[in-house]
Amino acid sequence: MHFTINGQKYEADVDVRTSLLDLLREHLGLTGSKKGCDHGQCGACTVLVNGRRINSCLTLAVMHEDDEVTTIEGLGTPDKLHPLQAAFVKHDGFQCGYCTPGQICSAAGMLDEAKKGWPSHVSERLEGEVELTDAEISERMSGNLCRCSAYPNIVDAIREVAGEDA
Amino acid sequence: MKTFDYARADSPEAATREGGEKVRFIAGGTNLLDLMKLQVETPEKLIDITRLDLNEVEDTDEGGLRIGALVPNADLAAHPRVVKDYEVLSRALLAGASGQLRNKASTGGNLLQRTRCYYFYDTAVACNKREPGSGCPARDGFNRIHAVLGTSDKCIATHPGDMPVAMRALDAVIVTLKPDGDKRRISIHDFYRLPGDTPEIETVLESGELITHVELPAPPKGKQTYRKVRDRASYAFALVSVAAIVAVEDGKITNAQLGFGGLGPMPWRDATAEEMLVGKAPGKAAFEAAADALLADAQGFGSNDFKIPLARRTLIAVLRELTGVTA
Ligand SMILES: Cc1cc2nc3c(=O)[nH]c(=O)nc-3n(C[C@H](O)[C@H](O)[C@H](O)COP(=O)(O)OP(=O)(O)OC[C@H]3O[C@@H](n4cnc5c(N)ncnc54)[C@H](O)[C@@H]3O)c2cc1C
Numbered sequence A: 001m002h003f004t005i006n007g008q009k010y011e012a013d014v015d016v017r018t019s020l021l022d023l024l025r026e027h028l029g030l031t032g033s034k035k036g037c038d039h040g041q042c043g044a045c046t047v048l049v050n051g052r053r054i055n056s057c058l059t060l061a062v063m064h065e066d067d068e069v070t071t072i073e074g075l076g077t078p079d080k081l082h083p084l085q086a087a088f089v090k091h092d093g094f095q096c097g098y099c100t101p102g103q104i105c106s107a108a109g110m111l112d113e114a115k116k117g118w119p120s121h122v123s124e125r126l127e128g129e130v131e132l133t134d135a136e137i138s139e140r141m142s143g144n145l146c147r148c149s150a151y152p153n154i155v156d157a158i159r160e161v162a163g164e165d166a
Numbered sequence B: 001m002k003t004f005d006y007a008r009a010d011s012p013e014a015a016t017r018e019g020g021e022k023v024r025f026i027a028g029g030t031n032l033l034d035l036m037k038l039q040v041e042t043p044e045k046l047i048d049i050t051r052l053d054l055n056e057v058e059d060t061d062e063g064g065l066r067i068g069a070l071v072p073n074a075d076l077a078a079h080p081r082v083v084k085d086y087e088v089l090s091r092a093l094l095a096g097a098s099g100q101l102r103n104k105a106s107t108g109g110n111l112l113q114r115t116r117c118y119y120f121y122d123t124a125v126a127c128n129k130r131e132p133g134s135g136c137p138a139r140d141g142f143n144r145i146h147a148v149l150g151t152s153d154k155c156i157a158t159h160p161g162d163m164p165v166a167m168r169a170l171d172a173v174i175v176t177l178k179p180d181g182d183k184r185r186i187s188i189h190d191f192y193r194l195p196g197d198t199p200e201i202e203t204v205l206e207s208g209e210l211i212t213h214v215e216l217p218a219p220p221k222g223k224q225t226y227r228k229v230r231d232r233a234s235y236a237f238a239l240v241s242v243a244a245i246v247a248v249e250d251g252k253i254t255n256a257q258l259g260f261g262g263l264g265p266m267p268w269r270d271a272t273a274e275e276m277l278v279g280k281a282p283g284k285a286a287f288e289a290a291a292d293a294l295l296a297d298a299q300g301f302g303s304n305d306f307k308i309p310l311a312r313r314t315l316i317a318v319l320r321e322l323t324g325v326t327a
């Protein structure tokens, strides 16, 4: 089977039961994406598939043969951090760091959704431009849990990048 | 996870032809794979329907909407027509799950998501829905999230969805394709089944029958909202939810369409409760009469008794909000 991860082609022979997350971690050595709950509840496994954030634990690798997958390894490099990675460092958006790759991939997808004008549960109006207030950021990031509870700093980091984008 | 055969369908017809009792269609996979990991679901074959051309939201000639079964919850919630004309649906979708899950969860899969009853998820214990005839430990056990309406001796589980509650309030129609090529149009009011003696059968869908679309009639008259009460502010299933569409003209309620989540084994609707409102002046008397009608047959099982007063208060709060009458 062929997969495209972070713009690179990979070949792997995997059992049909393999989740996209296990493909990345166990077969391709891309261990940035983390396994927390393995049931879509914690968000540590969040990756981008064709630009959209999803939980890689709740989907099968075989279903993604023709897709473009982006993981934390594809967002930035140690020498050239993605703006979200830099902002998480600057604002101390983590303690143990386990949820961070998922948080950052999720935030990247979320900023895109906001740019497209997608409303959220806390949006007073469903139409028009989205203003990423702290309440909006928290609601839109609620699929990513942080056991160290670095939430205020995560929101600070994302707010800064959202501001630069605007 | 038990192993299975995997095939990708290239047309709806081909998908239905491959369907069967031990076969499951897989769309977003967010419910099915969750259950397969726990061996609550053990299909012999998965038919991947994600590449089918069922991804559009189109206007119907009647002024309504035709939603492809694969339209993700996120896209549907943000669709310009949904946002403008079906606010209750957009709000219900946005109240469900997380951004990541809504990107994957499909319209068809959401309708068919299974209950979150703890015993249903635990293969070490009995559960009539999972293992017909084995018993229902929830009745006398932990039942805080369970149903108070429409239950049976065999099962007291709720349907956990938000989107289907709004669709029930909107009189949606579910369009399907059967293996013999027949197309069916099933009103959402006839789509779900009460548990009765067979809680394992949740809908009227037949083996191999594929949901292809969901149709909404032209936008209803009145203001719309969805209120979800849950244990935390986001990313939790409903304890009680209310989808409401209410119109007031010349001091009288002229339309009331109410859907309820968290209360029953299916997204709930009660014609009598709506009759208590239509033709009446909005206010305490009418609102309380509607709540009385809705909850007349409600039965708690201990830990979920609180849902009965909570449903009452939530309904009245929503009616006040939509009519602007707080007296
Ligand atoms: C952590 C978590 C939190 C959640 N919170 C909420 C919440 O707050 N509110 C809420 O409403 N939901 C919630 N969900 C559930 C989520 O909405 C459902 O998992 C999702 O909608 C299912 O859609 P899917 O496309 O992934 O379905 P799948 O998992 O692919 O399929 C579900 C079922 O539907 C069948 N199926 C799918 N498509 C079709 C079709 N076209 N025709 C016939 N059969 C079909 C499948 O065979 C399967 O039996 C949550 C889920 C998780 C994991």
Ligand code: SF4
Pocket: B115, B117, B118, B119, B120, B126, B127, B128, B129, B130, B135, B136, B137, B138, B139, B154, B155, B156, B157, B199
């Ligand atoms: S309530 Fe229904 S799903 Fe839960 S244990 Fe009883 S039979 Fe099973």
